[in-house]
Amino acid sequence: MSFFKRVQDKFAPKATEVKTGEVKSEMTLPSVEASAQTSASEAPKGGALDRVKSLIAVGSGKGGVGKSTVSLNLALALQKQGKKVGLIDADIYGPSQQHMTKAVRPTLLEGDLIEPSTYQGIKLISVAMFSNSGQAQLLRGPMAAQVIRQFLSQVAWGELDYLIIDLPPGTGDIQLTLAQIAPLSGAVLVTTPQEISLIDVRKAVSMFQTLNVPILGVVENMSYFICDQCDKKHYIFQQAGGKKLAAECGAPLLAEIPIDPRVAASSDAGEPIVVKQADSLVGRAFAQIAEKVVAQEQMQRGTDGALGYFLLEWK
Amino acid sequence: MTDQFRVKRIWQQDERTLGIVWTDGRKSLYDVVELRRQCRCAHCIDEVTRELKLDPDSVPESLRPQRIESVGRYALTIQFSDGHKTGIYPFERLRELG
Numbered sequence: 519m520s521f522f523k524r525v526q527d528k529f530a531p532k533a534t535e536v537k538t539g540e541v542k543s544e545m546t547l548p549s550v551e552a553s554a555q556t557s558a559s560e561a562p563k564g565g566a567l568d569r570v571k572s573l574i575a576v577g578s579g580k581g582g583v584g585k586s587t588v589s590l591n592l593a594l595a596l597q598k599q600g601k602k603v604g605l606i607d608a609d610i611y612g613p614s615q616q617h618m619t620k621a622v623r624p625t626l627l628e629g630d631l632i633e634p635s636t637y638q639g640i641k642l643i644s645v646a647m648f649s650n651s652g653q654a655q656l657l658r659g660p661m662a663a664q665v666i667r668q669f670l671s672q673v674a675w676g677e678l679d680y681l682i683i684d685l686p687p688g689t690g691d692i693q694l695t696l697a698q699i700a701p702l703s704g705a706v707l708v709t710t711p712q713e714i715s716l717i718d719v720r721k722a723v724s725m726f727q728t729l730n731v732p733i734l735g736v737v738e739n740m741s742y743f744i745c746d747q748c749d750k751k752h753y754i755f756q757q758a759g760g761k762k763l764a765a766e767c768g769a770p771l772l773a774e775i776p777i778d779p780r781v782a783a784s785s786d787a788g789e790p791i792v793v794k795q796a797d798s799l800v801g802r803a804f805a806q807i808a809e810k811v812v813a814q815e816q817m818q819r820g821t822d823g824a825l826g827y828f829l830l831e832w833k
Numbered sequence: 834m835t836d837q838f839r840v841k842r843i844w845q846q847d848e849r850t851l852g853i854v855w856t857d858g859r860k861s862l863y864d865v866v867e868l869r870r871q872c873r874c875a876h877c878i879d880e881v882t883r884e885l886k887l888d889p890d891s892v893p894e895s896l897r898p899q900r901i902e903s904v905g906r907y908a909l910t911i912q913f914s915d916g917h918k919t920g921i922y923p924f925e926r927l928r929e930l931g
Contacts, residue, residue, distance in 0.1 A: 698921075701906040730837040730907035730924070822856040824839035828909075830901040832845055832865075 566631065567670060569677040570604070572703040572815055574734065575696065579722030581687035583710045584739035584775075586614035587785060588807075589684035591800075592706070594792040595808035597639045601679040604634065606669050607644035608696065609686035610655050610662045616646035620788035623647045624673075631674045638793055643673050659691035666695050680815075687718070689725040697729040701826050703815055704734040706772065706807075711738055711759035723767045734772075734814040736764040737807060741774035744799075751776075772810045773803040837907065837924055849897065853927070861931030865898050869913055871930060872920035 576589040586609065593605045607615035615621070621635040621642050634641040645655060645665060657665070675681060683702075686692055696702065705726045709719040726733055738760025742751040754777065764771040776799055784794045792804045842854040851863045870889045872878075877887035893915075900912040904921050912918035 697905045729905055823841045824856050825841065825903065828840065828843055828903045830843055830845065832898040
């Protein structure tokens, strides 16, 4: 795990260290060749990510498909299966995790480290915990990326089996920063069934492939609706888009999650469905997703002898 | 699932040669001065026109790396003795170069 230590040492800069000269290279989106890194190399700080075994991004490219709902319920389902789990709300501009958990503001420890908030046994951090409700984050890309760096390097995560990262929509600074400073173990894609959603999610697939992040599987959300009066599945947003996407990117379909009004109600109430109604169809789907993610992540883990982090000093 | 090959072993072969063994067993050797000339960062190549902004002749033969470090799972970055360190070399591109 020494790589995390080194990553942390490298990326423990203060927010003011993003220099204007570097903003330009941060903005080079289509080619991943331009650097998006800061120049900072500070004195070592105490172990934020030293003991985190696996980082998994939950992404989509598309907004509004349920990334945050999937991230939180996946994190909780993993926790229920006995794993030590953390969750980063990386959606700086539209953070949801604090509302869905009502988690409190984290405390500041010595040495600029932040003790993450906790909720139902998982550790949690979100930019919403540091701002007033309703206040917008007016940040340019490099500063948003800087917040992500701090979430990785200045939060006392302790020992974790999985650190889940709830990505914002799109393929921008935040996603690139994450993929550059940490060898993500994998990504879980979330989509809704219809083609208009798949179009955006395919861009995320392309991004993860470019950044060499393994796709662990596809979650199809809002797949169908079963009304109170009959057992028929009503395919409101078309059918089987998740299956199609999974086949396209050679990853398993992790689950088809039905529309259930209790999901939105429980999220708004700060009691996610995996906690409140674990035996519901949706609750069971998340347990299944968690099991498959664990299996997929283990399968992806280095059988090819690839180096994770490396640093070569030239003589 | 990814199909990209990653670095299995990386070392300094001699004064100006970098060696890499990839996960498929292929071995590549790179002249470090040439790697500097191949930099595709925003300082060395125009982001919009893709026109080369770096004059290859301006890179001295005496240039050396100082540190070579991984970037995520897909690339490496080189800090050169002239202070240049914004270049990211994706493994896919390195496979094409060497």
